[in-house]
Amino acid sequence: MTDITIIGAGICGSLIAHRLSKTDLRVLVLEKESDVAEGATGANSAMVHSGHDPKPGTLKCRYNLRGNELYPDLCKELQTAYVPIGAFVAAGSPEEETVLDKLIAQCEERRVPYEVLSGEQARELEPNLADRISKVLSLPSTGIVTPFEVTIAAMEEAMLNGVELKLNYEVKKIERRDDHFLINDEIETKLIVNCAGAHCDDITEMLRESPYHVETRKGEYFVLDHLNGSFVKHVIYPVPSAKGKGVLAVPTVHGNVMLGPNSDFAANRDDDATGDGLDFVRSEISSTMKNIPFNRMIHTFAGLRPHIDLNDFYIREDEQIPDFIHVAGIESPGLTGAPAIAEDVCDNIILPKFEYHRKEDYIRRKAFINMEKMSEEQINELIRKDPSFGRIVCRCEKISEGQIRDVIRRKCGARTIKGVKMRCRPGMGRCQGGFCEPEVLKILAEELHEDVRDIELDRKGSAVLISNAKEEL
Amino acid sequence: MERHQLVIIGGGSAGIAAALGAYENGLRDILVVERESEYGGILQQCIHNGFGLHTFNEELSGPAYAEKYFDLIRDNDCIHFVYDTAVTKIKDKTLTLQSKEGLRHVEADAIILSTGCRERPAGAIGMKGNRCEGVYTAGTAQKYLNKEGYLVGRRVFILGSGDIGLIMARRMTLEGAKVIGVAELQPYSNGLARNIKQCLEDFDIPLYLSHTVEAVHGSSRLESITLIEVDEKLKKIPGSEQEIPCDCLLLSVGLIPENTLIEDLGVKLDPRTRGAVVDDRYMSSAEGIFACGNALHVHDLVDYVSIEGKKAGMAAADYVNGIRPEGEAIRNVVSGGVSYMVPQSFHKGRDLEFMFRVNRVFKDCFIHVYGKGLDKKIRKTGIVPSEMQKVLLKKDEIESLEGELNWEVVE
Numbered sequence: 001m002t003d004i005t006i007i008g009a010g011i012c013g014s015l016i017a018h019r020l021s022k023t024d025l026r027v028l029v030l031e032k033e034s035d036v037a038e039g040a041t042g043a044n045s046a047m048v049h050s051g052h053d054p055k056p057g058t059l060k061c062r063y064n065l066r067g068n069e070l071y072p073d074l075c076k077e078l079q080t081a082y083v084p085i086g087a088f089v090a091a092g093s094p095e096e097e098t099v100l101d102k103l104i105a106q107c108e109e110r111r112v113p114y115e116v117l118s119g120e121q122a123r124e125l126e127p128n129l130a131d132r133i134s135k136v137l138s139l140p141s142t143g144i145v146t147p148f149e150v151t152i153a154a155m156e157e158a159m160l161n162g163v164e165l166k167l168n169y170e171v172k173k174i175e176r177r178d179d180h181f182l183i184n185d186e187i188e189t190k191l192i193v194n195c196a197g198a199h200c201d202d203i204t205e206m207l208r209e210s211p212y213h214v215e216t217r218k219g220e221y222f223v224l225d226h227l228n229g230s231f232v233k234h235v236i237y238p239v240p241s242a243k244g245k246g247v248l249a250v251p252t253v254h255g256n257v258m259l260g261p262n263s264d265f266a267a268n269r270d271d272d273a274t275g276d277g278l279d280f281v282r283s284e285i286s287s288t289m290k291n292i293p294f295n296r297m298i299h300t301f302a303g304l305r306p307h308i309d310l311n312d313f314y315i316r317e318d319e320q321i322p323d324f325i326h327v328a329g330i331e332s333p334g335l336t337g338a339p340a341i342a343e344d345v346c347d348n349i350i351l352p353k354f355e356y357h358r359k360e361d362y363i364r365r366k367a368f369i370n371m372e373k374m375s376e377e378q379i380n381e382l383i384r385k386d387p388s389f390g391r392i393v394c395r396c397e398k399i400s401e402g403q404i405r406d407v408i409r410r411k412c413g414a415r416t417i418k419g420v421k422m423r424c425r426p427g428m429g430r431c432q433g434g435f436c437e438p439e440v441l442k443i444l445a446e447e448l449h450e451d452v453r454d455i456e457l458d459r460k461g462s463a464v465l466i467s468n469a470k471e472e473l
Numbered sequence: 474m475e476r477h478q479l480v481i482i483g484g485g486s487a488g489i490a491a492a493l494g495a496y497e498n499g500l501r502d503i504l505v506v507e508r509e510s511e512y513g514g515i516l517q518q519c520i521h522n523g524f525g526l527h528t529f530n531e532e533l534s535g536p537a538y539a540e541k542y543f544d545l546i547r548d549n550d551c552i553h554f555v556y557d558t559a560v561t562k563i564k565d566k567t568l569t570l571q572s573k574e575g576l577r578h579v580e581a582d583a584i585i586l587s588t589g590c591r592e593r594p595a596g597a598i599g600m601k602g603n604r605c606e607g608v609y610t611a612g613t614a615q616k617y618l619n620k621e622g623y624l625v626g627r628r629v630f631i632l633g634s635g636d637i638g639l640i641m642a643r644r645m646t647l648e649g650a651k652v653i654g655v656a657e658l659q660p661y662s663n664g665l666a667r668n669i670k671q672c673l674e675d676f677d678i679p680l681y682l683s684h685t686v687e688a689v690h691g692s693s694r695l696e697s698i699t700l701i702e703v704d705e706k707l708k709k710i711p712g713s714e715q716e717i718p719c720d721c722l723l724l725s726v727g728l729i730p731e732n733t734l735i736e737d738l739g740v741k742l743d744p745r746t747r748g749a750v751v752d753d754r755y756m757s758s759a760e761g762i763f764a765c766g767n768a769l770h771v772h773d774l775v776d777y778v779s780i781e782g783k784k785a786g787m788a789a790a791d792y793v794n795g796i797r798p799e800g801e802a803i804r805n806v807v808s809g810g811v812s813y814m815v816p817q818s819f820h821k822g823r824d825l826e827f828m829f830r831v832n833r834v835f836k837d838c839f840i841h842v843y844g845k846g847l848d849k850k851i852r853k854t855g856i857v858p859s860e861m862q863k864v865l866l867k868k869d870e871i872e873s874l875e876g877e878l879n880w881e882v883v884e
Contacts, residue, residue, distance in 0.1 A: 222599070223596065270692070272603060272604060273601065273602045273603045273688070273690070274599075274600075274601050274602065275601050275602075275688065276601075278599055278601065295744075297596065297597055297599065298594065298596050298597055299594075299596030299597075300596055300599050300600070300601075301604065376569075376576050379571075379575070379576055380575040380576055383571075383573065383574070383575045383576070384575065387573035387574075388573070390571055390572050390573035390574065390575060391557060391572070391573055392508070392559040392561070392571060395508065395559065395731075395733075396733065398559075398561055400571075430591070430597075430729075430733075431591045431592070431594060432594035432595070432596050432597075433594075433613075434591060434592050434594055434609075434610045434612060434613045435591065435613075437613060438613065438616050438617055438620070438621060442621075452621070452623070453623070456606070456693075457605075457606035457693075458606075458693075459692075459693045460693060461692075461693035461694055462605065462606035462693040462694055463606070463694075464606060464617075464625065465617065465621075465623040465624070465625060466623070466624050466625060466626055466627055466720070466721075467623065467624050467627070468622060468623055468624075
């Protein structure tokens with residue numbers, strides 16, 4: 001029997017699995033999509049908030065502050081990128097300055113490091129800050145990460161240490177037995193952690209009436225090409241409003257810039273379509289920024305946030321069903337809070353229920369091979385050992401065949417075109433895979449010993465190639 | 474360090490021609506660096522005919538054109554091609570080459586960029602809707618079909634009337650797919666007239682002018698698109714939406730010169746062509762670095778690319794041999810419907826050819842060229858954005874110019 005089954009392989013599910021993998025407990029992760037980090041985790045602002053914003057006394061506030069503390073070390077441990085770039089909250093009217101003053105007071109109270117700048121001082125550091133901006137709250141402890149990289153790394157290391165991951169596995173039925181649960185009539189587990197994001201309440205409903213209801217909110221973003229700090233160097237927030245944190249300008253770990261999000265209720269749980277929100281983002285961003293290089297736009301996307309009607313995270317053992325743990329309502333600042341959530345849920349809720357030992361021979365994952373960061377000697381050594389590292393497949397991001405093969409061959413390895421893209425970036429660049437996708441597809445087919453026609457973009461049913469032209473005739 | 478008189482980046486139509494031009498003008502040590510395992514670049518996937526009418530007086534397929542042009546340099550001991558090799562960095566005049574043999578550094582007296590162009594992807598036009606499989610740029614679909622032998626859709630819609638989109642409308646029809654229609658945002662087609670005739674009209678494929686794709690729909694695979702009409706200001710007309718079931722949307726919405734390498738180098742780019750700013754020698758703002766072909770500005774015909782490549786090669790040879798132009802460069806200034814001019818500046822002293830595009834359709838108009846000592850009007854029955862214009866100015870005509878030369882199109 002499995003000790004712990006985690007439903008959902010987003011950032012929370014993966015970090016919980018990772019933390020548990022340091023013990024000798026038997027851990028299983030079930031994910032309905034074809035890869036980890038496919039839901040809210042894969043599409044958000046990709047940043048580690050300082051904790052200046054959440055309402056006092058909420059779980060959001062508590063986990064945000066602790067998560068911000070944990071991220072630098074977590075990323076070091078997982079060998080993933082963490083860049084402490086800092087943020088500006090920009091106010092441009094007396095009303096906005098009043099809201100900013102409230103945030104400054106919160107920073108003081110919460111011991112969040114901060115500095116207050118005049119509009120001029122801020123524009124010296126960020127020349128493209130809009131002229132109307134008169135006062136800025138600078139937050140040096142804000143960082144950026146690549147959320148899917150953190151999630152993939154956590155799951156990879158968890159799997160290196162014995163955690164089992166089932167992809168394309170949808171939970172349809174859960175029964176409570178005497179001292180365990182039975183999932184889909186086949187999986188027996190002592191404990192369940194519900195990390196199902198937008199479907200958390202559906203999972204709970206399999207056992208009882210859910211104490212919360214998920215209303216997915218959609219946020220749309222533009223992605224700009226590599227601007228490498230020429231447009232914006234910090235995360236730029238407007239002052240928050242009743243609708244949330246507002247439309248941000250966020251530099252990414254790889255030198256791109258994201259603009260977004262808006263916040264609208266989604267049509268349904270899986271509605272990831274971009275729409276008029278993009279027009280809203282385009283007009284809103286000009287309240288904080290000027291000289292916006294929209295002509296450098298390379299991609300747009302929409303992310304879903306599993307908002308619940310309790311207006312806070314819901315993290316606890318179920319009151320009626322023992323050993324059923326809720327990790328629900330993980331919207332912003334969920335990415336920031338995730339390491340703190342994993343710490344709390346594992347150390348204070350799950351582990352006290354079990355007898356276990358810490359692993360002595362814990363295996364560390366190796367970082368993805370990043371040739372951009374290597375010296376020429378290191379690159380030559382790599383190519384000498386495996387010449388496929390010499391062949392560049394993705395010209396925009398300069399990714400070699402060897403790097404692509406490496407991310408397929410690993411634990412929690414890529415199985416789809418998007419899986420490769422998320423792990424080592426071919427298709428993330430300015431041509432968006434126009435040139436390299438056919439090459440990536442062939443490499444995937446080779447590595448997975450599959451026919452090219454079976455290789456999919458991401459989820460089931462998304463095969464790239466419809467038919468062999470010659471056979472059709 | 475390995476050293477060459479001239480290194481050409483990209484062995485497609487521009488690069489091959491540049492090598493020939495440089496050789497004919499006296500260079501004896503030319504290296505061409507090609508990323509793929511064969512020469513010819515994008516021509517290798519363009520298996521339709523229509524190439525070479527100007528250069529060879531016959532209609533050839535893309536691969537045949539490449540081969541025929543390559544024959545001109547095939548046995549030339551002074552021109553050396555390396556394949557499966559990418560240039561990853563240029564610093565001063567030193568290039569870093571990456572291949573399965575490792576990294577190597579090559580120094581050059583002059584460098585020519587003939588790196589071609591890329592297609593504008595869905596993300597760059599802010600396409601609304603789901604991120605489902607089934608939306609491809611036309612060139613990617615062409616590669617899958619012509620090089621790998623696979624179709625990416627059975628019921629196909631095409632957005633944009635660029636030439637690759639039109640070519641693919643015919644190609645996919647011939648392979649058994651149903652092409653439902655082609656939508657073009659502008660009230661005129663962006664492809665060559667002959668392609669509209671041969672690829673759409675001959676196959677009864679409707680062309681929806683002043684229409685665009687509002688959104689794409691589908692959960693894992695594309696299921697339908699929303700087609701919408703636009704007014705004369707290109708604003709979408711509410712209520713004109715129609716949903717069209719299809720499993721594939723091809724995009725032919727523009728080509729962008731590929732200049733990542735020189736962007737990193739800080740070379741000045743023209744925001745309108747998105748290629749380097751060059752003078753009449755095709756030399757960029759970086760001394761000794763030249764650009765030609767679709768990496769400089771997007772051409773209509775491969776023949777024009779070859780001509781430009783050859784000229785750039787000859788100019789690079791002059792540069793290597795220490796020949797420098799005399800006097801101050803004259804700047805081209807464009808207005809009144811002219812969207813760009815290549816070259817952006819020039820030196821007097823010889824006949825020069827200028828290439829430009831207009832930003833809308835002009836009927837019964839003239840090209841007005843004027844500056845100190847020159848005021849010339851060239852009558853035209855019509856000019857469309859999809860057809861590149863060429864104007865030749867004689868040495869004598871530009872002799873007394875100073876400072877700048879103005880270009881406009883007047884109806």
